[in-house]
Amino acid sequence: MPKILYACSELHPLIKTGGLGDVAGYLPVALKGLRQDICVVMPAYREVLARAGELTAVAQLIIPGAQAPVTVLEGRVPGTQIKLYLIDAPEYFDRPGGPYAGPEGYDWPDNAARFCVFARAVVSLALDRAGLNWRPDLVHCNDWQTGLVPALLAQESKRPATLFTIHNLAYQGLFSWAHFQSLGLPPQLWSTEAMEFYGQFSFIKGGLIFADRLNTVSPRYAQEIRTPEFGYGLEGLLNHRAAKLSGILNGVDYSLWDPRHDPYIAQNYNSLTLKLKAHNKADLQRRFALTEVKGLPLIAYVGRLVEQKGMDLLVKILPELMRYPIQIAVVGSGKKALEQTLIQCAAAYPGRMGVYIGYQEELAHCIEAGADMFIMPSRFEPCGLNQIYSLRYGTIPIVRRTGGLADTIVDTTPESMKSGAATGFMFDEPTPHALLAALLRAIGYFSSSHKWRALAKQGMQQDFGWQKSAQQYISLYQQIIKESAV
Numbered sequence: 257m258p259k260i261l262y263a264c265s266e267l268h269p270l271i272k273t274g275g276l277g278d279v280a281g282y283l284p285v286a287l288k289g290l291r292q293d294i295c296v297v298m299p300a301y302r303e304v305l306a307r308a309g310e311l312t313a314v315a316q317l318i319i320p321g322a323q324a325p326v327t328v329l330e331g332r333v334p335g336t337q338i339k340l341y342l343i344d345a346p347e348y349f350d351r352p353g354g355p356y357a358g359p360e361g362y363d364w365p366d367n368a369a370r371f372c373v374f375a376r377a378v379v380s381l382a383l384d385r386a387g388l389n390w391r392p393d394l395v396h397c398n399d400w401q402t403g404l405v406p407a408l409l410a411q412e413s414k415r416p417a418t419l420f421t422i423h424n425l426a427y428q429g430l431f432s433w434a435h436f437q438s439l440g441l442p443p444q445l446w447s448t449e450a451m452e453f454y455g456q457f458s459f460i461k462g463g464l465i466f467a468d469r470l471n472t473v474s475p476r477y478a479q480e481i482r483t484p485e486f487g488y489g490l491e492g493l494l495n496h497r498a499a500k501l502s503g504i505l506n507g508v509d510y511s512l513w514d515p516r517h518d519p520y521i522a523q524n525y526n527s528l529t530l531k532l533k534a535h536n537k538a539d540l541q542r543r544f545a546l547t548e549v550k551g552l553p554l555i556a557y558v559g560r561l562v563e564q565k566g567m568d569l570l571v572k573i574l575p576e577l578m579r580y581p582i583q584i585a586v587v588g589s590g591k592k593a594l595e596q597t598l599i600q601c602a603a604a605y606p607g608r609m610g611v612y613i614g615y616q617e618e619l620a621h622c623i624e625a626g627a628d629m630f631i632m633p634s635r636f637e638p639c640g641l642n643q644i645y646s647l648r649y650g651t652i653p654i655v656r657r658t659g660g661l662a663d664t665i666v667d668t669t670p671e672s673m674k675s676g677a678a679t680g681f682m683f684d685e686p687t688p689h690a691l692l693a694a695l696l697r698a699i700g701y702f703s704s705s706h707k708w709r710a711l712a713k714q715g716m717q718q719d720f721g722w723q724k725s726a727q728q729y730i731s732l733y734q735q736i737i738k739e740s741a742v
Contacts, residue, residue, distance in 0.1 A: 258737050260294040261392035263378045265401035266355050267296065269334055270304045273354055275639060276399055276423045279473065282509050286726035288338050296333055297381060299349045299374050300342035308342065309334060315386040319376045320440050321369060323347055326377055328386055343377040368431040371459065372439045375404035382409060382416050392416045393737050397467065400429030400460035407451060407462035411442055417740035420463030422472045424638050425481050425488055429459030464493055469736045470501045473639035474660035478503030486636055504729060505663055506639040507722030513645045520621035527716040530650055530709060533625065540626025544585045544610025553702045554583045556627035558620045558642055561590030566633030566656065571597050572688040580699060584609040585627065587619055624649040629698055635686045637661050644720045650712035653680035654694050664720060668701060668711060679715040
């Protein structure tokens with residue numbers, strides 16, 4: 257059985273900014289459930305230290321560039337028996353704010369140094385230089401914050417195999433030549449064949465070039481990032497490494513997201529008691545001050561209010577959309593201009609549109625359970641989780657045909673309805689017109705309660721649990737280790 261060191265910069269429930277935190281929180285648990293020998297390593301942020309429970313100092317590392325010895329703390333991922341290593345370097349990680357940005361929302365100016373220290377610590381663990389008497393067969397790295405790990409390990413004659421997972425190629429960890437000079441890294445890393453990228457130092461390029469294998473969080477996204485539209489200038493490199501690139505769809509945790517036992521919702525239900533979903537719709541209407549009527553489709557959104565997610569498209573079609581008998585509920589935060597516009601729209605349509613700026617876990621669950629439709633008009637979406645949650649809750653997803661959205665939803669047509677494959681509504685172009693057409697198509701189906709109920713039940717029967725994805729990762733690990741041994 258291979259030994260796996262899983263390196264990440266965030267992990268639910270300790271700290272999370274997006275999908276990476278979800279994957280890091282669930283995939284290792286699923287792998288452990290399949291009897292894999294896996295340990296997780298991440299930075300010891302202030303928030304993580306406060307939530308991690310009992311920790312023991314097990315090693316001290318002398319890291320180039322760090323002003324003081326770096327301590328390795330050992331604990332357990334909360335609620336599991338998975339060994340957790342925290343890299344405790346207070347000058348870099350013991351500060352307020354998030355993993356990458358301060359309380360005001362601006363990136364930490366020393367992020368290059370912070371994640372260089374983290375990468376060097378991970379390399380020490382991977383080469384058993386921390387004296388822990390545990391050496392992994394493979395290091396699984398995630399996103400730009402760990403991109404230096406494969407690059408540094410590649411300089412070693414005897415090293416574990418490496419896998420680099422791209423969760424979102426839009427975030428690349430780009431820093432200046434001056435930053436590179438300050439980090440004391442091997443000079444050969446500054447070249448176009450290594451980590452130099454149009455005059456900048458690219459952390460993500462370290463993973464893309466030096467890792468033994470690359471993967472993304474959905475098969476479709478693995479293809480999309482090889483195109484100019486989604487490649488962000490790295491499509492040439494990714495096409496060069498195409499034989500080593502694949503996609504494994506993210507899973508979801510049905511112990512947390514299932515209307516049969518969800519503690520956050522007003523009324524539990526399943527596919528056989530789908531009529532009980534109406535209680536959750538009434539609860540959602542009350543929470544958003546919407547008129548409590550039964551026959552109107554309630555369209556909902558939970559997520560970041562940014563252009564990537566396509567929420568500007570919704571804003572542009574609202575005057576036309578609100579001519580139809582519908583209601584809308586939105587939960588999210590992001591660009592201030594988009595937040596203000598949505599608040600103004602809600603004020604313009606009292607009783608028909610409600611907006612909550614921010615995020616509440618309970619409210620997110622109530623949205624999934626109470627809405628009739630869930631929109632995800634993303635310009636790109638590496639995987640996406642909410643459309644999968646929506647399926648389980650009998651809430652019909654309306655999504656753009658991109659990334660993981662295209663891998664998880666089957667468009668509703670007369671043919672796909674007849675075959676029992678249909679689970680949602682899709683559109684192709686990221687335009688207001690295309691989104692409106694998809695919504696009107698869904699509203700048309702909603703008017704037929706028989707068809708709508710059949711569509712909801714088909715979605716509830718889908719299984720995107722983590723076990724299936726974890727099995728694919730195990731196969732990939734075994735393949736990489738076998739290839740590296742040759």
